[in-house]
Amino acid sequence: MTNTKQVFQSTLTQLSTDGADAARIARRTVAILHAIDAAMAPIISQRGVSALYQRSLFLIRPGFPWLVAVYEGALVPGDFSTLQTALAEQSAEDAMLGTTALLNTFHDLLSSLIGESLTERLLGSICDTPSSGDAVQDITS
Secondary structure, three states, rough: OOOOOHHHHHHHHHHHHHHOOHHHHHHHHHHHHHHHHHHHHHHHHHHHHHHHHHHHHHHHHOOHHHHHHHHHHHOOOOOOOOHHHHHHHHOOHHHHHHHEEEEEEEHOOOOOHHHHHEEEEHHHHHHHHHHHHHHHHOOOO
């Protein structure tokens, strides 16, 4: 079974290894979130995905004060533009740390709601399916 947290981390590590700047990290993060939204919305609704996204932001914002505005602006389901802007304005290291915290927290929250196995099956599909490869393949280079 695919461990999506490891796949996401591997993708982010590759960006770091490639010397990606914050803007590229931001684009990749948003691509991953759009893929998660597309995979999860039919199951828990787009509002459900949005609620998990907002909760994830709420939980990590004490460690990333620059995410406060993102949390406050995360009202429209499927709109990650505020996050993309905030990430792009950070150093590459801070953008990477924020992205990692966000994706891990989202994964953990989802797992606590529907279980680890179902989470891996649902999110693993975005890692295993080439047609939804934006989340794991860099098309910005």
